[in-house]
Amino acid sequence: MNIAKITTLFFSPTGTSKKIVQAIAKGAGQSCQIEHIDLTLPKHSKPKVFAGNELTIIAVPVYAGRVAQLAKERLQQFSGSNSPAIIVVTYGNREFEDALIELKDLAEAQSFSVVAASAFIGEHSFSSAKTPIAQGRPDDNDLKIAKEFGQKTMQQLLASATPADLKVPGDTPYKEGMKNLPFTPTVDTDECTQCEECISVCPSGAISLTDQIQINAELCIFCCACIKNCPVECISLKNTPMQEKAGALHLNCQQRKEPQLFY
Ligand SMILES: Cc1cc2nc3c(=O)[nH]c(=O)nc-3n(C[C@H](O)[C@H](O)[C@H](O)COP(=O)(O)O)c2cc1C
Ligand code: SF4
Ligand code: SF4
Incomplete structure (x- = not known):
């Protein structure tokens, strides 16, 4: 199939999902226009419907083994027209549990066709100098893998060789997600x-x-x-x-x- 444009669509409060999705786009989009849509802040881009020949790369962080709820709400304003999508969850080296299957279900409900999926590791949001958790991730090796993943997925798309029904890990019904916490930083x-x-x-x-x-x-x-x-x-x-x-x-x-x- 022919791909006219690539768009990244991401929610990334501490920036790790953003780094990964941009590396994937770089690998995928060597001869294609790339647009980045950042959904992290309250004032973000207007809702959009993607055309069937646009590739969207969607990336979100994992919170409590699920898609971060605010990311989910913001993604629901975007939809495809049976458009190809690569989905990405970023997690802090614990587990991603049901987040990837939840993101796949969400993308499909928004009329995207999920052609590839991935779970990458980002420095944990709770990581600090005293208690480092996945410090420095994604590192150069992660970003190299991300770029190659984008490149390979694009080759498969152009050759119309993407899987008809991609399987990803995770259970349904999903595990219980994050509750609203009665405290703040x-x-x-x-x-x-x-x-x-x-x-x-x-x-x-x-x-x-x-x-x-x-x-x-x-x-x-x-x-x-x-x-x-x-x-x-x-x-x-x-x-x-x-x-x-x-x-x-x-x-x-x-x-x-x-x-x-x-x-
Ligand atoms: C509230 C909250 C819950 C999290 N839950 C998980 C989790 O279940 N498993 C995990 O490995 N990392 C978890 N993380 C870590 C993030 O998924 C990880 O740091 C991710 O890279 C953050 O993405 P961002 O930099 O794009 O914001 C959690 C982070 C936060 C803030
Ligand atoms: S807590 Fe205070 S110093 Fe820190 S970023 Fe906010 S306004 Fe600035
Ligand atoms: S106040 Fe809460 S939601 Fe806002 S940046 Fe800090 S931790 Fe995130």
């Missing part, structure tokens, strides 16, 4: 310079500045974008149950996992 207001960088990177609009920075627990999805982007490192997991969780993940998820590709 902790802001050290004494150190805060009120630069508002955290507000500009928050995917859910949970942060506001009145007399000091405040985080709305009902909106916060605990993505850790604010923690990773605060220039004075005054937002953290300190005094939250996630600090203990990060310690446990650091201990239990040390064995390096490798990307899994399905095509």
